[in-house]
Amino acid sequence: MDKIEEFIQFCLENKERLNTRIKYHYTDDGVNLINFLEIAKVIYEEENREQLILELEKLKNIMMNICIDDHFLYSSYHYNSEERDEYYDNFLKNMEYLRNYNGFWNKEYFMELYKLTEKDIDDFKENMRKRYAPSFAEKAEKQNNKILIEKEKDRKFMEDYRVKENNLSEINLKKYENKELNRVNIDIKKVHYPLVIKFFKNKEIISINKCVSNLAYSLKAKEHLEFDDFNIVHIEDYLIDDIIIEYKIKYDPEYNSSAIVQDITKVFKYRNESQVKRYYKDMYTMQAINKVVNLYNVGTFTFQSGRKIYNRVELEEAIEKHLKKDNKNIN
Known part of the structure; x- marks a missing residue:
């Protein structure tokens, strides 16, 4: 009994190292209990537990990184040249370790656990090579594609800059201010969306926002402003962004988004x-x-x-x- 309790305590102290859950796939912090117990049983009778866990950690971390989105894990944008080289060198060593692994653990068990094939691993290695050690031709192709993408973005921007229909004659802020409803006159179940919401504190307008659905949620989301009153008004969808800017120019509220004109279309x-x-x-x-x-x-x-x-x-x-x-x- 003492031996079992000692073993359980050992497992609990090392549960994250024993855990084989693919952590980036889930939002909870729970342990994959079935896999945890399978791994725990393997080391129950083994004396060299620490070495076994070290091998397990290395194997599972390598495979975890292969089977989830490498763009998420291996973003190189924040690395300098030396760090990139070091990272890629470590990656190659890990791949070599995996390929030649002949330790205590059954590598095939983990391949099946993480739904990996040899082709998946080869594809992953090739993607990483292209990212960290591309050939001259690959670099030239990447640069050319980047130029084409930037040109397309620029073309789209220039097109969007001019695209919206001229509705100047309908931009009438006074008209909509006259239609505003105070909170005491609002039946939240009969609200017609989209809305502009004006938030007040001590009779001063502190924020102006658009609400496309669920007024109750929008009010809840703005509780941190500690507003003490609000007005709403329905504005037609095709005009609401133009009118919101007129509101913000007139009142320049304290809590004003820096992206005054974000979607230019x-x-x-x-x-x-x-x-x-x-x-x-x-x-x-x-x-x-x-x-x-x-x-x-x-x-x-x-x-x-x-x-x-x-x-x-x-x-x-x-x-x-x-x-x-x-x-x-x-x-």
Whole structure:
């Protein structure tokens, strides 16, 4: 009995080392009990338990890393050149250890446990080689693909910058403010989405947010703001992002997202500074853009967060005028 209790205590003290659960596949911290007990029984009568566990840890960690997404585990973006080389060298040593393993444990048991085949391992090794030790041709192909991807992203951005239908005549903030409902007049079961929510504290607007469904959840998510009142108003989906920006320009609330214009396909009137810079990068510097802005009094607004937005319609008109003026001077 003493021997069994001693063994159980030993297993409990080493349960994470004995555990064969693929931890990155689950959100809980539980131990895969069936596998745990199978492994525990193997070492019950063995004297050299510590060495056996060391072998077990190494085998299972190598196989775990193979059978889950290597992009998640082996992201190299934060490594410098020396660290990358060291990491890849260790990886090769682990693969060699696995290939030539002839220790106490049954390697095939773990291959089956993690649903791995020799082909899976070979594919994994090849993917890692391409990432950490690519050939010259592979590097050239990767660079070319990267250029093509960036060009496509740029094309999509330029297209999106102009895409939304002109709805300037419908952007009427006063109209929607007159329709706002205070919390005491809201039947939460009859709310018509999407909504703009204005959060108040001591009668000051501290946050303005969009709610596309489940008002109760949105209110719960904003409890940390310690608001003491709120208003809501339904705004048509195609117009709500434009109106939210008008709200934020008017009130510039304390808790204001830095991404004032995040999805440019949803907004017609405004663009943020980085979007303007990217759109005109082959034509003007931001210094030149701001000169045009000042010369033609283009509408801009800088929020408390430091994020600056431009009236895209006025900016385009100003640039067109400036180009015509320059052409006249040339002629």
